[in-house]
Structure formats: C-alpha cells, structure tokens
Amino acid sequence: MSRPLEPRGAGLPAGTGTPLLLVAVLWGGVGLGGLVWLAGGAASWLSGHGWQVPPFDTASARRFLTGGPAALWPQVPGWLVWTLTGASLALVTTGVALLAARRGARTGxxxxxxxxxxxxxxxxxxxxxxxxxxxxxxxxxxxxxxxxxxxxxxxxxxxxxxxxxxxxxxxxxxxxxxxxxxxxxxxxxxxxxxxxxxxxxxxxxxxxxxxxxxxxxxxxxxxxxxxxxxxxxxxxWNPLAGVSTVEEATRLAGHFLQEVRGDKSGKDFWTSAAHDLLAGLLLAAACSGRDLRDVYEWLNDPVIPTPAVLLAQAGFPASAASLRGRQNGAPETRDGVYETARTAAQCLRDDVILAWVTPPGDPLxxxxxxxxxxxxxxxxxxxxxxxxxxxxxxxxxxxxxxxxxxxxxxxxxxxxxxxxxxxxxxxxxxxxxxxxxxxxxxxxxxxxxxxxxxxxxxxxxxxxxxxxxxxxxxxxxxxxxxxxxDDAKLVEDVSRLIGEHDVTVRSYSDGDKRRTTSTALRRQRILPPDELRAxxxxxxxxxxxxxxxxxxxxxxxxxxxxxxxxxxxxxxxxxxxxxxxxxxxxxxxx
Ligand SMILES: Nc1ncnc2c1ncn2[C@@H]1O[C@H](COP(=O)(O)OP(=O)(O)OP(=O)(O)O)[C@@H](O)[C@H]1O
Ligand SMILES: [Mg+2]
Structure with a gap:
C-alpha cells in the first residue's frame, strides 16, 4: 500500500486519542450549557425582564433538558433563547476555527x-x-x-x-x-x-x-x-546546412568533443585543439558543398592540404592558416590532436550512422x-x-x-x-x-x-x-x-532549502495519582534528509x-x-x- 503524502511532524502519539476525546466531549457539554445559560439571561434582559438566570448547576441543566427554555425562563419566548444560543454558538465556532487556522499555519x-x-x-x-x-x-x-x-x-x-x-x-x-x-x-x-x-x-x-x-x-x-x-x-538531416560561420562550425564541433570532454569544460589542451581542428574541417566541408564523409576522411589524413585550401577559397583565411599551422606543427602534437578529434567524431566511422547525416543515394x-x-x-x-x-x-x-x-x-x-x-x-x-x-x-x-x-x-x-x-x-x-x-549532499541541501517548521510536541508524565500532559513547539526540518531519500x-x-x-x-x-x-x-x-x-x-x- 502506498504511504500517505505527509511528512513526519505534528500528530498525537498512538493510544492517546480516546481519553482526550472523552475530556473534549465533557468540556464541550459544559461549554454548550454555558452558552444556553448566557443566551437565556440575555433573552430575559432583551424582553424587558432584566438579567434573570437560574444557578449554573446540574439541577438547572436537568430542568432545561426536560422542560426546554420555558422551564428556566417562563417569562421569555423560547425562540429568542434558541436564536441567541445559535448566534453565540456560531460566534464561538468561527473564533475557534480562526485560531486553529492560525495555529495550523505555524505548525502544519x-x-x-x-x-x-x-x-x-x-x-x-x-x-x-x-x-x-x-x-x-x-x-x-x-x-x-x-x-x-x-x-x-x-x-x-x-x-x-x-x-x-x-x-x-x-x-x-x-x-x-x-x-x-x-x-x-x-x-x-x-x-x-x-x-x-x-x-x-x-x-x-x-x-x-x-x-x-x-x-x-x-x-x-x-x-x-x-x-x-x-x-x-x-x-x-544535413548537419552542415546552415554552417556558414566559424561560430556555427565551432558549435557543431562542440557536440562531438563533448564525447571526450566529460565535465572538464574544454580546458584541457588536447580537447581544445581537437575542437578547433574539427571546427575547421566542418567549416571547410560546409562552405564547399562537401559532407561529413569528407570530414572523416580529412581526419584520417593529417597532412592533406584540401581543407585549408577550401577554407581560404571560401573567405576564411584565418581558419585556413590555423589549420595549416596545426598540420605543419610537431608531428607528435599534431597526431595527438588528430587522434583526439577522431575519437570525438568516431560515430562518423559507422556507415549506417553516416547515412542519416549525409546526402542519400536515393532521394529522401x-x-x-x-x-x-x-x-x-x-x-x-x-x-x-x-x-x-x-x-x-x-x-x-x-x-x-x-x-x-x-x-x-x-x-x-x-x-x-x-x-x-x-x-x-x-x-x-x-x-x-x-x-x-x-x-x-x-x-x-x-x-x-x-x-x-x-x-x-x-x-x-x-x-x-x-x-x-x-x-x-x-x-x-x-x-x-x-x-x-541517494546523493547525501543533494538531499541535505534540498532538505535545508525546504526549511523548518514548528511542530507540537506533547509529553506525558505519570504522577502519583494522575497523568499530566504538556505541549511545546519545536523547530523541525519539514522534510529531513532521510525522509527525502525515502x-x-x-x-x-x-x-x-x-x-x-x-x-x-x-x-x-x-x-x-x-x-x-x-x-x-x-x-x-x-x-x-x-x-x-x-x-x-x-x-x-x-
Ligand atoms: N503499463 C504499466 N503498468 C504498470 N506499471 C508500469 C507500466 N509501465 C511501467 N510501469 C512501471 O512504472 C515504473 C516506472 O517506469 P518508467 O519507465 O517510467 O521509469 P523510468 O524512471 O523512466 O526508468 P528508467 O530510468 O529505467 O528509464 C516501473 O517500475 C515500471 O515497472
Ligand atoms: Mg525512462
């Protein structure tokens, strides 16, 4: 069975409900009697007979229960006593509800x-x-x-x-x-x-x-x-469509580099250099009507001059120079950069994958x-x-x-x-x-x-x-x-973020003759980490x-x-x- 959606917090300890209910019923009866007593007095006063009330005791209560308002206030119309009782009861109930709502807002x-x-x-x-x-x-x-x-x-x-x-x-x-x-x-x-x-x-x-x-x-x-x-x-889909700037090419290359970058955010030399290289090759292919097949071929030939020539022809001299510089650099560094770029773009090695992103033989x-x-x-x-x-x-x-x-x-x-x-x-x-x-x-x-x-x-x-x-x-x-x-730091942070609230804590102590109850407010996490985890x-x-x-x-x-x-x-x-x-x-x- 699913657990109810409620965090731990205020609530009565098990087994304490019945005695408290009895006490509430008893005092509720006395309170109601008090209201009738007051209403009768007020009705007597309002009907011009002055404030006349019987003693507030069990004998009066018994008379009222057997004979109604007329038994205690024969000079007053019964309906007036009942009306005033109803009105005062409504007043008291509203007051209690408002108080409970305010208290609930603090200790809910x-x-x-x-x-x-x-x-x-x-x-x-x-x-x-x-x-x-x-x-x-x-x-x-x-x-x-x-x-x-x-x-x-x-x-x-x-x-x-x-x-x-x-x-x-x-x-x-x-x-x-x-x-x-x-x-x-x-x-x-x-x-x-x-x-x-x-x-x-x-x-x-x-x-x-x-x-x-x-x-x-x-x-x-x-x-x-x-x-x-x-x-x-x-x-x-043609990933090279719309790649007409260095920025776009760099962005496209970034998706491939994410494969080798992990969470290093591109600060590592090899991934940064490979990013730059791949961006140059993608731009060369895009601006010359070539496709990703050509890009992967160029990645496998670190000295091929074609991409740098295409970049220069398409009006990207800086990108062409950068690519040429990389190709003419120290062979160990160059090969390392090319290897990193190849690893990043290794999905292009797969002809089936490539078929989805290069111009098809049959029209699609x-x-x-x-x-x-x-x-x-x-x-x-x-x-x-x-x-x-x-x-x-x-x-x-x-x-x-x-x-x-x-x-x-x-x-x-x-x-x-x-x-x-x-x-x-x-x-x-x-x-x-x-x-x-x-x-x-x-x-x-x-x-x-x-x-x-x-x-x-x-x-x-x-x-x-x-x-x-x-x-x-x-x-x-x-x-x-x-x-x-299950992340200890996350659940702790979230639990703190959700905050604390007041909960009512009741404590009981058994004295010589009777049990005493005391209540106090205590600050407690709304959802402690263990509850959040569970x-x-x-x-x-x-x-x-x-x-x-x-x-x-x-x-x-x-x-x-x-x-x-x-x-x-x-x-x-x-x-x-x-x-x-x-x-x-x-x-x-x-
Ligand atoms: N038709 C269905 N009727 C009842 N339960 C189902 C039904 N389909 C899936 N479930 C259950 O719902 C739960 C959640 O499945 P869901 O696939 O949404 O999880 P997920 O969080 O996406 O998991 P994953 O990380 O594996 O993708 C599983 O326990 C699964 O057995
Ligand atoms: Mg899923």
Whole structure:
C-alpha cells in the first residue's frame, strides 16, 4: 500500500486519542450549557425582564433538558433563547476555527497546500496561458493540455498542478522512478505544438509515436541511426546546412568533443585543439558543398592540404592558416590532436550512422529544422550510450532545432505559439548539449519548454560540471525530485532549502495519582534528509520558483484517461520492433 503524502511532524502519539476525546466531549457539554445559560439571561434582559438566570448547576441543566427554555425562563419566548444560543454558538465556532487556522499555519506540515501553489492550479495556469498564447480564446473554457504540462497531483486527491508555457523543467529521479511513464510520455502526448523527444530506449517512442501522428495529423520523424526502434530510414538531416560561420562550425564541433570532454569544460589542451581542428574541417566541408564523409576522411589524413585550401577559397583565411599551422606543427602534437578529434567524431566511422547525416543515394526527404518549431510535427532522437554512439548527432540535431525555434520565436515577436516541448529523457546519456544550462535561462521566454530528465544530480555533474549543473539547477523554474535520491549532499541541501517548521510536541508524565500532559513547539526540518531519500515511488517533491515545496503524486500514463489507447499502441510498436529485429537477426544468421 502506498504511504500517505505527509511528512513526519505534528500528530498525537498512538493510544492517546480516546481519553482526550472523552475530556473534549465533557468540556464541550459544559461549554454548550454555558452558552444556553448566557443566551437565556440575555433573552430575559432583551424582553424587558432584566438579567434573570437560574444557578449554573446540574439541577438547572436537568430542568432545561426536560422542560426546554420555558422551564428556566417562563417569562421569555423560547425562540429568542434558541436564536441567541445559535448566534453565540456560531460566534464561538468561527473564533475557534480562526485560531486553529492560525495555529495550523505555524505548525502544519510545512509543505505547500493549494493556497501556496495557487499559480500552478488550473485556473491560474489557464489565465497565464491566455497571456502567453494569443491564439487561445480570451474567454470561455480552454482545454487543460493547452494551458501547461501536468506535473502531478497535490497530495493524494488534490488538484493537478501544471507548469506554465514559461517554465523550464528539470527532473531528477532514480531508475524506474517514473521519469518516462509519468513525465516524458504524458508531456509528449499533451504538447499542443511541435515536440522533440530524446531517449536511449524505445519506450517513449513506442508509447507515443503512433498516437502523436494521429492526434496532430502531422509528420513524425524518427532519428534512429542505431536501430533502437527498428524504424526504416526515410529521411535525412544535413548537419552542415546552415554552417556558414566559424561560430556555427565551432558549435557543431562542440557536440562531438563533448564525447571526450566529460565535465572538464574544454580546458584541457588536447580537447581544445581537437575542437578547433574539427571546427575547421566542418567549416571547410560546409562552405564547399562537401559532407561529413569528407570530414572523416580529412581526419584520417593529417597532412592533406584540401581543407585549408577550401577554407581560404571560401573567405576564411584565418581558419585556413590555423589549420595549416596545426598540420605543419610537431608531428607528435599534431597526431595527438588528430587522434583526439577522431575519437570525438568516431560515430562518423559507422556507415549506417553516416547515412542519416549525409546526402542519400536515393532521394529522401530532408528535415527542415528551420520550419519545424512552427509545426505540430514530432521528432524522436534515439541513440545508444557509450563510445561510437550517435549521441553527438542527437545533441547536434536537438540543439539545431531548439535554436531555430528560438530564432522563429524572435521573428514572431517573442514567443512560439503553440509552444515547442523538448523532452530530454536520458539527457545525460544521449543529449549532452554543452551549454544547455546557459540556454535554459532564455528558452522559457521564447515558448520553448525543455524538460531535462536525469537519473541523479551527479549524472548531470558528470556532463556539465559542478558549475554547469549548478546553473541548470538554478535556471530550472520547476524542479521535480522523485524517488531514489541517494546523493547525501543533494538531499541535505534540498532538505535545508525546504526549511523548518514548528511542530507540537506533547509529553506525558505519570504522577502519583494522575497523568499530566504538556505541549511545546519545536523547530523541525519539514522534510529531513532521510525522509527525502525515502520518497515513495510515484511521488515527487516539486520545487517551483517562488513557492513552498510541494509533495505531488505523479500521473503515470497507465493510470490516465488514455491508458488503454497508449498501452495498446506501445504493445503494437514493441511487437513491430521485435519483428524487425527478428528479421535482421535472421538475415545475419543466413
Ligand atoms: N503499463 C504499466 N503498468 C504498470 N506499471 C508500469 C507500466 N509501465 C511501467 N510501469 C512501471 O512504472 C515504473 C516506472 O517506469 P518508467 O519507465 O517510467 O521509469 P523510468 O524512471 O523512466 O526508468 P528508467 O530510468 O529505467 O528509464 C516501473 O517500475 C515500471 O515497472
Ligand atoms: Mg525512462
């Protein structure tokens, strides 16, 4: 059974409820009697008989219970006594409720309730969406999916909280904690505009691709050079299209270098030199109508003069000189730099991968990354992890589509409408865009909504370094921390970030004749590190800018309204993958 969504804190010790209830009932009766007594006195005074009250004792109580108000105040109309009793009871109840609410605010769970996350609730999110998306009607109902991405349900049965189209998201959850089923799949299916989705597994594609195609009626592109989904190649992308400046070439080269750079942030001589070399070769190929095949050939021949000649002819004399200088330098250094560049670009060694990013023999559609953001198309990018994988190309294509989306938004006066949703599932494995943390800070203002999904904070540090991961963490306006947080420093930091609250602590001491109870307020972490570490699967801590932390119940697709449809589509897609794999293995065996 799942644990209730509630941190440890105030609450009565087990077994103390019954005596306290008896005491409460007893004193409640006495209090009610007092109210009737006062109301009777007041009624007598109001009806012109002066303040006349019987003794406040059990005999009067018995008379009242048997004969009603007339037994104690025969001169006063009964209805007046009852009315005044009701009014004073309402007054007292309201006072007690207000006091309890004030006390509750100080000693509650300390986590956000609906009032604290008001701006994530459906009404506020819809209001904000209208402001951000001129295409939405100014009045009337707007479908929830059009207003923002669902994050989870507040508490067990609370309202669904949504991110707005201005938010940028980061999710950190352990393996099998629900990243794909609760975040990636629902976000892809609910996105009102273009979608980019990365992964190293077929699960996200299987659950969503067919439905996205039918929902939008627009093309679904699957970039799968390593046959993870078994999708037949029916299009290609030219990474060199649009590379007409040293800056663009350096950026493209950076995606390859990320393979060897790790979290060293490019400060190492060999990676910096290899970055420079690869950028020169990519620029030479791009400005002369050549392709990535030529680039890989040039990487294998450190003395070939062609790329430097092409750079000089295309009007890049400085790049040509730099390349020539590198080729004429000390052979040991030159070979080391070339070797590093070759390692970075080793995915280009694979002809099957290369076929996706070089001009095809037979005519195939070419992906137009410039118009993608303005469509409702879907682009899945898949790569395996590890050496030689297509991950640099996944990062390069994601980066190109995202930056073209930002440019399109700028051309339209600021924001994409509908927004583009970029789900970077397994981002640290297959989509290591070096400056993703810096991009984050302005994607939200352009209607590009990224969701970076990591298995742990450390996984992000390994890709972007401590400083980069810190930037990503700070820039993300919505952070979802799910089950399985095992990083001692992270849980301690987050626990401190969430803060402390007052809890009521009752203590009991047994004297000679009776037990005495005393209560005191004590400051306590709202979510101590051990509780944070033990968040149950299916739940997550939501940290949204400007609000208290909230505990949410995630919304996996298999418990949602479309669960049947999605499960059937996923099963059919997986069967298709198995069939294709079986055929491929059969061919290999023969
Ligand atoms: N259709 C389903 N019905 C019930 N449970 C499911 C279903 N699909 C997945 N699950 C369960 O949901 C949990 C989360 O799965 P999910 O694939 O979302 O995890 P994840 O965080 O993406 O993991 P990974 O890091 O391995 O990608 C798993 O325990 C899985 O067994
Ligand atoms: Mg997953």
């Amino acid at each position: 769970t300390g986590l956000a309730g609906p009032a604290q996350v008001r701006h994530l609730l459906p009404r506020a999110v819809a209001e904000r969406a209208r402001g951000l998306r001129p295409s939405l009607p100014c009045t009337g109902e707007v479908a929830a999916e059009e207003t923002g991405l669902a994050l989870g349900r507040l508490g067990e049965r609370g309202p669904v909280l949504r991110a707005s189209w201005e938010d940028v998201l980061l999710a950190v959850m352990a393996p099998r904690a629900g990243k794909t089923t609760s975040l990636a799949v629902p976000s892809v299916l609910a996105a009102p505009g273009a979608v980019v989705a990365t992964s190293n597994k077929a699960d996200l594609w299987a659950a969503t691709a067919a439905l996205r195609g039918t929902d939008t009626g627009e093309r679904v592109w699957v970039f799968d050079p390593q046959a993870i989904t078994g999708t037949q190649q029916d299009w290609w 559609d070419e992906l137009d990354t410039a118009s993608f953001a303005g469509s409702r198309q879907t682009l899945y990018l898949l790569s395996k992890d590890g050496a030689g994988a297509a991950a640099p190309l996944v990062a390069a294509l994601t980066d190109r589509v995202v930056r073209n989306g930002v440019r399109a938004a700028e051309r339209r006066g600021g924001r994409l409408d509908p927004p583009m949703v970029v789900v970077l599932d397994e981002a640290a494995n297959v989509c290591r865009i070096a400056d993703l943390p810096d991009l984050y800070s302005h994607l939200g203002s352009r209607g590009v909504v990224p969701i970076t999904v990591l298995q742990s904070y450390r996984q992000g540090v390994r890709v972007w370094g401590e400083a980069g991961m810190d930037t990503l963490w700070s820039a993300a306006t919505i952070k979802l921390l799910g089950a399985g947080l 968040l149950p699967r299916g739940t997550a801590l939501l940290l949204a800018t400007g609000t208290r932390a909230a505990l949410v119940r995630l919304l996996p697709y298999y418990r949602g309204a479309r669960s049947g449809e999605i499960t059937a589509a996923a099963a059919a897609a997986i069967r298709q993958v198995q069939r294709v794999r079986g055929q491929a293995e059969g061919v290999t065996a023969r």
